[in-house]
Amino acid sequence: MQIDFHHGVTYVLARLAGFDDCSADTIAHSAQYVDDATNSGVIRFDSGALFSRISSAHKMLDYRNFQELANHFVWIPFHFLPGNGGLPAGQDPSDHFIDKLVCRPNSLVAQDMVRECIRERNHAYGLYRLGITMHVYADTWAHQGFAGVNHRINEAKEITGADGQPDRRLLDRLANYFISEALPLGHGAVLSNPDKPFLQWEYTNGRGERITRNNPQDYLEAADAMCRVMQRYRLGDPDADVPGLPDADRQLIQEMIHNIRDDNGITRHQKWLAAIQAGKFSFGSATLQYIAKGRGSWKFQAVGTVRENDRENDVFSYSPTFLTSHWKLFHDALQAHRLFVIHDLLPCYGICAA
Numbered sequence: 472m473q474i475d476f477h478h479g480v481t482y483v484l485a486r487l488a489g490f491d492d493c494s495a496d497t498i499a500h501s502a503q504y505v506d507d508a509t510n511s512g513v514i515r516f517d518s519g520a521l522f523s524r525i526s527s528a529h530k531m532l533d534y535r536n537f538q539e540l541a542n543h544f545v546w547i548p549f550h551f552l553p554g555n556g557g558l559p560a561g562q563d564p565s566d567h568f569i570d571k572l573v574c575r576p577n578s579l580v581a582q583d584m585v586r587e588c589i590r591e592r593n594h595a596y597g598l599y600r601l602g603i604t605m606h607v608y609a610d611t612w613a614h615q616g617f618a619g620v621n622h623r624i625n626e627a628k629e630i631t632g633a634d635g636q637p638d639r640r641l642l643d644r645l646a647n648y649f650i651s652e653a654l655p656l657g658h659g660a661v662l663s664n665p666d667k668p669f670l671q672w673e674y675t676n677g678r679g680e681r682i683t684r685n686n687p688q689d690y691l692e693a694a695d696a697m698c699r700v701m702q703r704y705r706l707g708d709p710d711a712d713v714p715g716l717p718d719a720d721r722q723l724i725q726e727m728i729h730n731i732r733d734d735n736g737i738t739r740h741q742k743w744l745a746a747i748q749a750g751k752f753s754f755g756s757a758t759l760q761y762i763a764k765g766r767g768s769w770k771f772q773a774v775g776t777v778r779e780n781d782r783e784n785d786v787f788s789y790s791p792t793f794l795t796s797h798w799k800l801f802h803d804a805l806q807a808h809r810l811f812v813i814h815d816l817l818p819c820y821g822i823c824a825a
Contacts, residue, residue: 472613473666473736478503478761479743481605484694486754487720488701494598500761501602501801505549507763510781514774516789524802525809547824548812551619552607554578555820571822572618574611577696580820581611585700586709587811600804601704605697612693613665616682626677668728687728694724720753773798
């Protein structure tokens with residue numbers, strides 16, 4: 472998924488779940504920032520203070536960047552959560568380990584990830600972790616059938632549109648990707664097809680299976696499930712019986728998913744923000760923006776830098792407000808999420824992934 476869903480739609484879902492504007496903004500910003508937190512390592516301050524952070528994405532999620540994309544610490548916990556074949560802990564989908572790693576929509580692994588997020592909601596970084604969790608949870612629908620490792624199961628051929636005709640634009644773009652060995656990682660072989668909400672398409676995977684994808688159906692299902700998670704989060708009960716999306720808002724979200732058909736995610740994002748500002752949803756009008764890097768961004772507010780990439784010898788001016796900054800709390804949540812997924816959650820399913 473791209474910024475239109477991870478930021479715009481996540482904000483809408485948070486408001487429909489009952490969060491106020493400020494909290495929903497934090498959740499949605501965190502959900503999108505998973506794709507933009509590309510720096511890692513130690514931040515050094517002029518006071519002698521230090522802060523260590525991790526990255527949750529690679530620059531522009533570039534599938535051609537083969538060496539960088541081999542990092543399981545990024546792809547598995549943040550973008551391609553293993554689904555264990557949809558089976559409970561203690562059961563194996565097959566004799567092949569790769570089948571445990573393939574991402575599955577709303578898998579039991581994903582549900583356990585959500586439950587932990589709700590149980591741990593009272594931390595200072597609780598809302599930031601919820602946003603991160605919503606990013607990963609949403610991607611279990613968009614990235615289903617693919618794995619966050621280099622494997623032939625991620626290969627794709629005979630890619631067609633909803634009309635059954637070859638997707639010539641995609642094939643032409645693939646012809647320009649010279650590092651072909653990078654494509655079997657994640658959904659690189661189909662580029663951004665899984666990330667376009669309006670798209671219906673088909674492909675043959677690396678095992679020769681014909682796969683039909685209906686993104687509008689998947690995205691609407693994801694939206695309702697995310698709204699339910701956030702309703703349960705507010706109640707502090709991962710098992711609460713909650714209503715999900717209100718009927719009128721569900722219908723509007725469905726229409727926008729179908730009708731906003733721009734290839735560019737940023738253009739689609741602007742249309743969602745315009746709908747929010749126009750008060751088209753039941754929670755009323757709100758003005759929303761997202762700044763990933765540079766002046767006005769969370770990172771700028773925390774450490775004062777406008778640069779996109781840090782340098783090893785950078786020293787930042789320290790302020791006591793850093794400890795409660797959005798950027799610091801987001802990175803605290805990022806580490807808590809990854810630690811749980813890699814070291815606690817996945818081993819319960821017999822998955823040693825990094």
